[in-house]
Amino acid sequence: MEEKKILYSAIQPTNNLTIGNYLGAIKNWLGLQNDYECYFAIANMHAITVRQNPAELRQKTLSLLALYLACGLDAEKCCLYIQSHVPAHAELCWVLNTITYVGEMSRMTQFKDKSARHAENVNMGLMDYPVLMAADILLYQADYVPVGEDQRQHLEIARDIARRFNTVYSPTFKEPEGLFMKVGAKINDLQDPSKKMSKSAENPNGSIFLSDGKDEIIRKFRRAVTDSEAEVRYDPEAKPGVSNLLSIYSLFSGKSIEEAEREFAGRGYGEFKLAVGEAVAAKLEPVQREQQRLIADKDYLNGLLKRNAERAAFKAERTLGKVYKKIGFYQI
Numbered sequence: 001m002e003e004k005k006i007l008y009s010a011i012q013p014t015n016n017l018t019i020g021n022y023l024g025a026i027k028n029w030l031g032l033q034n035d036y037e038c039y040f041a042i043a044n045m046h047a048i049t050v051r052q053n054p055a056e057l058r059q060k061t062l063s064l065l066a067l068y069l070a071c072g073l074d075a076e077k078c079c080l081y082i083q084s085h086v087p088a089h090a091e092l093c094w095v096l097n098t099i100t101y102v103g104e105m106s107r108m109t110q111f112k113d114k115s116a117r118h119a120e121n122v123n124m125g126l127m128d129y130p131v132l133m134a135a136d137i138l139l140y141q142a143d144y145v146p147v148g149e150d151q152r153q154h155l156e157i158a159r160d161i162a163r164r165f166n167t168v169y170s171p172t173f174k175e176p177e178g179l180f181m182k183v184g185a186k187i188n189d190l191q192d193p194s195k196k197m198s199k200s201a202e203n204p205n206g207s208i209f210l211s212d213g214k215d216e217i218i219r220k221f222r223r224a225v226t227d228s229e230a231e232v233r234y235d236p237e238a239k240p241g242v243s244n245l246l247s248i249y250s251l252f253s254g255k256s257i258e259e260a261e262r263e264f265a266g267r268g269y270g271e272f273k274l275a276v277g278e279a280v281a282a283k284l285e286p287v288q289r290e291q292q293r294l295i296a297d298k299d300y301l302n303g304l305l306k307r308n309a310e311r312a313a314f315k316a317e318r319t320l321g322k323v324y325k326k327i328g329f330y331q332i
């Protein structure tokens with residue numbers, strides 16, 4: 001039997017997840033879980049590069065695991081685990097730090113953005129973020145990394161780091177490839193469609209959170225910025241607001257963009273926005289219910305985390321062992 005290719009991705013358990021996280025990442029994973037050996041982590045070590053409230057971080061970590069399951073990730077097929085439960089992540093990160101240059105890290109877009117937003121806390125971890133992410137991916141010898149568009153640069157660096165290590169020592173890491181959705185890799189802010197929808201947006205009306213109730217969802221879509229025409233047509237350059245809504249509608253309703261355009265031909269934006277809100281709410285309601293049910297079953301979640309931490313660690317330690325050998329760490 002042919003061995004399955006390996007898929008790796010992760011989400012930080014910070015703030016409230018948005019439909020951007022769902023459409024750009026989780027929804028993509030759902031379609032891939034049957035065909036790949038999948039590892040999906042909860043990146044709590046990345047989360048602390050920005051100051052977190054410890055009690056909240058703990059609670060959001062479990063809540064993200066429940067969300068993974070509630071969205072339809074199958075615990076039998078995917079290894080869902082918490083990053084800090086596998087010490088090899090921090091260990092490999094240290095080694096990779098020694099072949100990564102300060103200059104290239106200081107030029108990363110996300111580092112520059114976050115340093116500007118958190119000027120009081122530009123810590124070493126924030127700068128090292130992409131190296132930890134490279135360690136995550138390379139430890140599992142991932143072939144593919146399904147992420148949203150905003151992670152493209154981090155993925156490029158992970159590939160550079162892999163290539164550099166393989167050249168300096170000898171072939172050790174697979175060079176991972178990013179997998180981006182054609183529609184959905186970049187869901188934009190409802191209030192400012194030139195920006196990506198973000199968990200940490202200043203204006204909460206621009207983001208639909210996965211925890212939002214139906215009324216809230218419909219209210220936010222009703223207020224979404226569009227344009228002065230009245231034509232529901234996909235044209236991201238000329239009509240960024242409407243095109244973003246069309247992408248969201250298409251992904252939540254399962255209809256193609258063309259079908260959606262036909263459905264709303266000759267109808268106003270008001271009706272269109274209401275339909276988008278209803279499609280999103282209809283999908284999120286059962287997910288929210290299932291997530292709450294799972295959060296209450298802490299024994300089940302803890303059992304799963306323990307088994308998966310062991311499984312992930314087994315795989316990760318094999319790679320780390322090879323790395324330690326190649327770089328000359330004395331082993332007994």
Ligand code: TYM
Pocket residue numbers: 008009010011012013020021022023024025043046132133136137145146147148149150151154184185186187188196197198
């Ligand atoms: P995070 O937690 O910021 O985002 C999680 C995933 O959601 C995607 N995403 C979006 N996709 C489409 N439209 C949007 N508006 C949108 N906003 C977010 C992100 O691209 C991402 O796929 N660094 C990662 C977490 C991470 C990771 C990894 C990912 C840590 N280690 C290893 C892959 C492999 C992050 O911050 O994701």
